[in-house]
Amino acid sequence: MTVTGEGGLSIGTVERETGLSKDVLRVWERRYGFPRPWRDSSGDRLYPPEQVEQLRLVKRLVDEGLRPGRVVRLDPEALRRLLAEHVADSALDGHDRLLRLLHEGQPQAMANYLQHQLASQGLQRFVMETLVQANQAVGVAWAHGQISIFQEHLYTEQVQNVLRQAMGSLPQHTEAPRVVLTTLPGELHSLGLLMVQTVLTLHGAEVRSFGTQMPMTEIIAAVDRHQADVVALSFSAAYPAPQAVEGLSALRDLLPASVALWAGGAGLRALRSPPERVRIIDPLEQMVESLKAWRSEHKAVG
Amino acid sequence: MTVTGEGGLSIGTVERETGLSKDVLRVWERRYGFPRPWRDSSGDRLYPPEQVEQLRLVKRLVDEGLRPGRVVRLDPEALRRLLAEHVADSALDGHDRLLRLLHEGQPQAMANYLQHQLASQGLQRFVMETLVQANQAVGVAWAHGQISIFQEHLYTEQVQNVLRQAMGSLPQHTEAPRVVLTTLPGELHSLGLLMVQTVLTLHGAEVRSFGTQMPMTEIIAAVDRHQADVVALSFSAAYPAPQAVEGLSALRDLLPASVALWAGGAGLRALRSPPERVRIIDPLEQMVESLKAWRSEHKAVG
DNA sequence: AGACATAATTTGTCCTGGACAAAATGTATG
DNA sequence: CATACATTTTGTCCAGGACAAATTATGTCT
Numbered sequence: 001m002t003v004t005g006e007g008g009l010s011i012g013t014v015e016r017e018t019g020l021s022k023d024v025l026r027v028w029e030r031r032y033g034f035p036r037p038w039r040d041s042s043g044d045r046l047y048p049p050e051q052v053e054q055l056r057l058v059k060r061l062v063d064e065g066l067r068p069g070r071v072v073r074l075d076p077e078a079l080r081r082l083l084a085e086h087v088a089d090s091a092l093d094g095h096d097r098l099l100r101l102l103h104e105g106q107p108q109a110m111a112n113y114l115q116h117q118l119a120s121q122g123l124q125r126f127v128m129e130t131l132v133q134a135n136q137a138v139g140v141a142w143a144h145g146q147i148s149i150f151q152e153h154l155y156t157e158q159v160q161n162v163l164r165q166a167m168g169s170l171p172q173h174t175e176a177p178r179v180v181l182t183t184l185p186g187e188l189h190s191l192g193l194l195m196v197q198t199v200l201t202l203h204g205a206e207v208r209s210f211g212t213q214m215p216m217t218e219i220i221a222a223v224d225r226h227q228a229d230v231v232a233l234s235f236s237a238a239y240p241a242p243q244a245v246e247g248l249s250a251l252r253d254l255l256p257a258s259v260a261l262w263a264g265g266a267g268l269r270a271l272r273s274p275p276e277r278v279r280i281i282d283p284l285e286q287m288v289e290s291l292k293a294w295r296s297e298h299k300a301v302g
Numbered sequence: 303m304t305v306t307g308e309g310g311l312s313i314g315t316v317e318r319e320t321g322l323s324k325d326v327l328r329v330w331e332r333r334y335g336f337p338r339p340w341r342d343s344s345g346d347r348l349y350p351p352e353q354v355e356q357l358r359l360v361k362r363l364v365d366e367g368l369r370p371g372r373v374v375r376l377d378p379e380a381l382r383r384l385l386a387e388h389v390a391d392s393a394l395d396g397h398d399r400l401l402r403l404l405h406e407g408q409p410q411a412m413a414n415y416l417q418h419q420l421a422s423q424g425l426q427r428f429v430m431e432t433l434v435q436a437n438q439a440v441g442v443a444w445a446h447g448q449i450s451i452f453q454e455h456l457y458t459e460q461v462q463n464v465l466r467q468a469m470g471s472l473p474q475h476t477e478a479p480r481v482v483l484t485t486l487p488g489e490l491h492s493l494g495l496l497m498v499q500t501v502l503t504l505h506g507a508e509v510r511s512f513g514t515q516m517p518m519t520e521i522i523a524a525v526d527r528h529q530a531d532v533v534a535l536s537f538s539a540a541y542p543a544p545q546a547v548e549g550l551s552a553l554r555d556l557l558p559a560s561v562a563l564w565a566g567g568a569g570l571r572a573l574r575s576p577p578e579r580v581r582i583i584d585p586l587e588q589m590v591e592s593l594k595a596w597r598s599e600h601k602a603v604g
Numbered sequence: 605a606g607a608c609a610t611a612a613t614t615t616g617t618c619c620t621g622g623a624c625a626a627a628a629t630g631t632a633t634g
Numbered sequence: 635c636a637t638a639c640a641t642t643t644t645g646t647c648c649a650g651g652a653c654a655a656a657t658t659a660t661g662t663c664t
Contacts (some may be wrong), residue, residue, distance in 0.1 A: 016487035150524035164466040185318035210455040215319045222452035229531040
């Protein structure tokens with residue numbers, strides 16, 4: 001079975017560690033000559049940790065939009081140089097404090113900082129402006145290689161704590177519409193979800209959040225059981241756009257016509273042709289408009 | 303690329319939806335004759351939704367310990383019957399209330415119920431007893447087919463809210479040891495993590511939680527950066543035991559000898575031979591003992 | 605009979621090398 | 635300068651074989 005022995009990682013482990021599928025790992029090796037894993041006694045690939053690290057760099061660049069053929073063969077140094085160049089430098093100003101705390105690894109101080117921002121700005125502005133910008137700043141810093149994955153994880157945890165705590169002390173409206181909120185399988189970024197939940201709850205909608213990674217049939221079942229009016233899905237930048245389109249149109253076909261389908265997040269930004277009868281909500285502000293629109297459309301009926 | 307068209311799902315989509323790898327899907331088809339997907343115009347498999355649903359049932363049974371060869375060919379009815387029989391009925395008593403609320407789909411009522419339990423029992427007992435039992439009850443109900451995935455998701459969300467909120471109002475000790483808390487890639491169950499975090503924080507340890515799915519090299523980096531004394535990993539029942547062993551020993555090799563490695567969770571229960579120099583913490587209560595043991599071992603030095 | 609070593613079976617993962625369609629890029633034409 | 639068409643790039647999928655770890659069955663010895 002899967003073995004990760006003697007200083008090398010099996011292809012399955014590398015798939016989990018890097019997020020690159022086995023097929024991609026093999027086809028890159030075949031086409032570009034990298035990665036170039038060792039083989040164990042029975043011919044199975046064994047990836048040395050350095051190559052796994054390098055694969056992570058390549059993945060960053062590919063996620064940034066560069067083409068694999070151009071970057072796979074490069075050495076780590078060149079990769080890092082590219083990474084530093086090829087990323088928008090904007091918008092990490094004003095978050096020096098946050099990034100410094102992140103870099104120093106002070107979760108408690110970060111939580112305090114976030115709490116302070118929240119208190120001084122109010123929940124709405126905190127989510128719509130501060131967090132949106134902070135997320136971007138963290139993303140950019142990560143693309144620059146200034147912070148690593150574990151620091152991003154730490155950031156996510158702190159924000160999650162702050163948001164969930166803030167939502168706990170929100171008045172419990174139960175106005176229409178009732179929104180089922182989740183992500184499709186493969187999408188495990190939960191921050192966007194929480195931010196949407198906060199905004200919707202602030203505006204009196206009845207949100208039922210199911211966390212990340214709901215199989216489509218389960219979404220259908222949940223909509224039915226909860227008598228939902230709207231399904232809202234979140235897609236992070238890491239989610240492949242074609243997969244998102246595919247998922248959305250499949251879901252649209254399965255959902256009752258009376259149920260609205262909203263989709264948002266950075267993963268849909270570079271979308272050429274959004275599926276029919278799916279509302280794309282790109283800046284978070286549009287969420288409020290969509291809510292208003294839905295309500296005025298359903299006023300006569302309700 | 304991946305296509306999920308005309309009422310059938312591509313093999314990649316089914317992999318994401320069911321958690322069964324492409325290899326497993328193909329080899330089951332070859333060996334047992336099920337699933338039996340259609341083919342699209344270019345020969346690619348197209349799985350009808352019913353078969354995907356049936357695959358989910360099979361997966362439940364396999365996760366329960368039954369052998370694939372015995373259950374893959376069975377029809378849905380037989381599968382459900384098996385599911386009802388072959389699962390320990392214990393321990394869903396005392397949580398009728400919770401399960402009923404879950405079944406009725408009343409997240410707010412669930413949150414209230416949990417909050418009430420928490421208030422009347424205190425955080426420690428709430429986590430160690432109520433939540434442990436409730437988790438089990440939910441798991442069993444799920445295995446029985448009494449609740450579906452989306453309801454389990456809903457439960458997780460509510461518990462998460464309650465716990466994160468409760469932890470926010472905890473005194474902020476900074477005693478040793480400093481514990482890095484996370485899961486390996488592939489393990490995305492976050493409840494166990496939160497419960498451990500709560501217990502450790504309650505006992506004055508300095509927890510740095512990184513959420514789920516940290517690549518191993520990132521764990522190493524985090525330990526180094528945070529000057530951690532202990533790495534604690536959580537494994538849910540869904541995590542393949544061999545993979546856990548593999549991950550633990552690989553990590554043990556990469557970690558400095560001075561850093562302790564603790565592992566717990568249902569995923570390690572059926573473990574034949576735990577790796578060397580890894581502390582297995584099975585009932586959550588042992589966490590407290592481990593903490594005490596660590597402290598007395600390091601008293602002289604500190 | 606029961607413990608234990610050994611053989612047979614089951615099962616998940618990995619292999620190669622080919623194929624194809626969607627996306628991205630380049631090129632010609634209005 | 636935009637739009638239609640050709641070309642390249644790239645991710646995913648296929649077949650069918652192989653193997654080792656895990657599990658179960660079988661035989662042997664005490």
